[in-house]
Amino acid sequence: AQKITQTQPGMFVQEKEAVTLDCTYDTSDQSYGLFWYKQPSSGEMIFLIYQGSYDEQNATEGRYSLNFQKARKSANLVISASQLGDSAMYFCAMREGRAGYQKVTFGTGTKLQVIP
Amino acid sequence: DVKVTQSSRYLVKRTGEKVFLECVQDMDHENMFWYRQDPGLGLRLIYFSYDVKMKEKGDIPEGYSVSREKKERFSLILESASTNQTSMYLCASSPTFSGRSRYNEQFFGPGTRLTVL
Numbered sequence: 001a002q003k004i005t006q007t008q009p010g011m012f013v014q015e016k017e018a019v020t021l022d023c024t025y026d027t028s029d030q031s032y033g034l035f036w037y038k039q040p041s042s043g044e045m046i047f048l049i050y051q052g053s054y055d056e057q058n059a060t061e062g063r064y065s066l067n068f069q070k071a072r073k074s075a076n077l078v079i080s081a082s083q084l085g086d087s088a089m090y091f092c093a094m095r096e097g098r099a100g101y102q103k104v105t106f107g108t109g110t111k112l113q114v115i116p
Numbered sequence: 117d118v119k120v121t122q123s124s125r126y127l128v129k130r131t132g133e134k135v136f137l138e139c140v141q142d143m144d145h146e147n148m149f150w151y152r153q154d155p156g157l158g159l160r161l162i163y164f165s166y167d168v169k170m171k172e173k174g175d176i177p178e179g180y181s182v183s184r185e186k187k188e189r190f191s192l193i194l195e196s197a198s199t200n201q202t203s204m205y206l207c208a209s210s211p212t213f214s215g216r217s218r219y220n221e222q223f224f225g226p227g228t229r230l231t232v233l
Contacts, residue, residue: 009156033213033220045206045224052220091158095213095220101166102147102213104222105175108158 003027004092006107013082014115020067021077021110023092029053033095034075036066039109040088048090051075079112087114119143120225122207128231135194137228139207147210148190149222150174150182152203159206165190166212197232204229 005024013019025034036048051059051066059066067076079086092107123138139148147166151159151174161174163182171182179201183191190209194201208222 006158035221043204043227045208045222047221047223050220093159093222097213101172102210103161103164103172103174104149104208104210105161106151106159108156 002107003096003105004094004107006092006110008110009108010111010113012113012115013079013086015084016081018078018080019082019112021079021090021092021112023075023077023107025073025075025092025094027073027094027096029096031096034066034068035093035095035104036064036075036077037091037093037106038086038088039091040085045091049077082114084114084116087112120207120209120223122205122225122228124228125226126229126231128233129194129197130233131198133194133197133232135197135230135232137192137194137205137207137230139190139192139209139225140188141190141209141223142188143209143211143223144187145209145223146187146212147222148184149208149210150180150190150192151206151208152176152201153206153227154203162192197230199232202230202232 032053034051038046065078095104120141149164150162165184181193205228207225210222
């Protein structure tokens, strides 16, 4: 079974608009972490935002926010005021496991294209 | 500046060859990971290691092995390369997970594009 599910292979958004990228996850661990990474066409992986399973507040980093709904096991990324440079692949990832044994798995990604 | 380096950006090998992909990190991280990335499949975890000489299978370990003799170095080995192992290989490292810390992210190398003919 997929641990991380990203159901949107591709999305378009108008420049300056907000966009939500979906991510659902599956784990039986109580302590886990959720990440979003951006991969532009250059191929580098850029860390965007992190949410710990015990964090009570939704994480925010500049124009990025993570809409964390624990009961629904969802961790959607919200990008506000989209810019042309936001066009990239976006990956959701989950870290699970005990201290000293930590597995990180990724979703299949969403390709976001920002239209001028 | 934190850094993860991979031995080659591009590699071309023949079917049946033994292939070594090397990854080195300079951040004293405990955890290291190998992924392969294929279009439409995202990043799939091959193996990971949480300490020197320790290794764990990921989701797709078949056809691969790994070695971690030193903390900073994590090698991926294709014992007998096959055409279906043509892919982009990404190495990553991270510190030990702390549940409440925001500093849990992985740092990635630039990737090795492997072609097996």
